[in-house]
Amino acid sequence: MAQTKVPIWKRNLRVLAVAVFIAGIAFSEVMPFLPLYISALGHFSRQQLNMWSGLVFSGIYFVSALISPWWGKLADKKGRKLMILRASLGMSIVLAAMGLVTNVWQLFLLRMTQGFFAGFVSNSNALIATETPKEKSGQALGTMTASFTAGNLLGPFVGGALASIFNYRVTFFITGLLLLIAFLLSLLFVHEDDFRPVTRKDLASTKGVIKALQYPQMIFGLLLTTLIIQAATNSINPIVSLYVKQLMHNHGNVVFLAGVIAALPGIATFLAASRFGAIGDRVGTHKVIVTGFIGATILFFLTAFVRNPVELGILRFLVGFTDACLFPQVQTMLTKNSPSMVTGRIFSWNQSAMYIGNIIGPLLGSTIAGISSYSMVFIVTALIVVLNLILFRMNVIKFIK
Structure with a gap:
C-alpha cells in the first residue's frame, strides 16, 4: 500500500x-x-x-x-x-x-x-x-x-x-x-x-499595505493588543524574584524557588498553546482571546493577595494557560485577516509591537514597585488587561462576522 x-x-x-x-x-x-x-x-x-x-x-x-x-x-x-x-x-x-x-x-x-x-x-x-x-x-x-x-x-x-x-x-x-x-x-x-513576490507598486509602501487590508482597524487593533499583552506580561518579570523573597521572609533558597516560579507560566503555555489554537480554529479564535483576557485579569488580581510562594506558583502556572490564549491566537487572527502577499510586513509590525511591549513592561513594573508595592504591580497589570479587553472589543470583535 x-x-x-x-x-x-x-x-x-x-x-x-x-x-x-x-x-x-x-x-x-x-x-x-x-x-x-x-x-x-x-x-x-x-x-x-x-x-x-x-x-x-x-x-x-x-x-x-x-x-x-x-x-x-x-x-x-x-x-x-x-x-x-x-x-x-x-x-x-x-x-x-x-x-x-x-x-x-x-x-x-x-x-x-x-x-x-x-x-x-x-x-x-x-x-x-x-x-x-x-x-x-x-x-x-x-x-x-x-x-x-x-x-x-x-x-x-x-x-x-x-x-x-x-x-x-x-x-x-x-x-x-x-x-x-x-x-x-x-x-x-x-x-x-x-x-508570490509583491510586484505591485501600490503595495510597496505602508499606505499600500493598509489599503490592501479589508479591515485595517482590526489589524492595528490586534497590533495594539500584542503590545499591551507583552507590556502586561513583562511588567511582572522584574519583581517576581523580589516578591518571592518577600513571601519567604528572606528565609530558604530564594534564588532556586524564584527560578522555578518564573518558569511555570512557560510550562503551561507549552502544554496548551497548540490545543488552544485547534480550539480557536473550531469555535473562533477571538473567543479564545477573550477567555484569555478574562482569565488573566482574575489571576493577576488574585496574585496581589497571595500569602506564600505555593499560592504564587499555582497562580503563575495558571497564568501560562491564559498566555497560550493570547499572543499565539493574535498571530492566528492576523493570519486569517491579512492577504498572504503582505503577511511578512504584518508579522514584522506585530514583532515590533511585541518588542515595544518588552521595553515598556519592565519599566512599568519597576516604577510601580518603586512608588508602591509588589502587590500593586499585579493589580495595575490586571487593570491593563481589562483595558486590553475593552480595546479588543472596540477595534477587533466588531469586524468579526
Whole structure:
C-alpha cells in the first residue's frame, strides 16, 4: 500500500518547529550569566554594572523594533525563507563573536547587531502562516509557539550547565553553533512553494499595505493588543524574584524557588498553546482571546493577595494557560485577516509591537514597585488587561462576522 505523501506545509511545520525550539534555547541560554559576563569584562561599580546590564539586555529590543518592518517588507518581496536564512546565519555569527569580546562596548555593539539580524522566529511564523491552510493555522501557530516556549524554558538550564562545564566564552561559541544548525535545517528542508513576490507598486509602501487590508482597524487593533499583552506580561518579570523573597521572609533558597516560579507560566503555555489554537480554529479564535483576557485579569488580581510562594506558583502556572490564549491566537487572527502577499510586513509590525511591549513592561513594573508595592504591580497589570479587553472589543470583535 502506497504511503500518503506528507503535505509540504506539514513538513515545513515539523522542521521549523524544531528550528525555533533550537533558537529558543540559543536566545535564552546566555541570559542567566550575561550580567556575570559583563562584570568579567571590566571593573565596574554596582551602579555601572546595573547600567550596562540594562543597556545590553534592552538594546536588542530597540534595534529590533525599528528594523523589523524593513525586514518584513523585504520578506514580502524576496521570500520568508530567505529572511529565515538571513536571520539565523547572521545571529549565529554574532552570538559566536560575543565569545571573543574584550570589553563591554564590544558586547553592547554585538547585542545591537543581534537586534539588526532579528526576525528568525517571526519569519518562521510568517512562512507557516502563509503555507498552512487557513482552517489549520491556529493549531500550526500554536505548535510554533509551544516549540519556541519549550526552547526558551530549557535554555537557561542548558546555558548554566555549559557555563559550569566550560566557561562563558565557550558557551557563546556553542550558542552560535546551535543557530548554525537552525540555519542548515531551514536551508535544506524548508520549502516555500506558495510564495508570490509583491510586484505591485501600490503595495510597496505602508499606505499600500493598509489599503490592501479589508479591515485595517482590526489589524492595528490586534497590533495594539500584542503590545499591551507583552507590556502586561513583562511588567511582572522584574519583581517576581523580589516578591518571592518577600513571601519567604528572606528565609530558604530564594534564588532556586524564584527560578522555578518564573518558569511555570512557560510550562503551561507549552502544554496548551497548540490545543488552544485547534480550539480557536473550531469555535473562533477571538473567543479564545477573550477567555484569555478574562482569565488573566482574575489571576493577576488574585496574585496581589497571595500569602506564600505555593499560592504564587499555582497562580503563575495558571497564568501560562491564559498566555497560550493570547499572543499565539493574535498571530492566528492576523493570519486569517491579512492577504498572504503582505503577511511578512504584518508579522514584522506585530514583532515590533511585541518588542515595544518588552521595553515598556519592565519599566512599568519597576516604577510601580518603586512608588508602591509588589502587590500593586499585579493589580495595575490586571487593570491593563481589562483595558486590553475593552480595546479588543472596540477595534477587533466588531469586524468579526
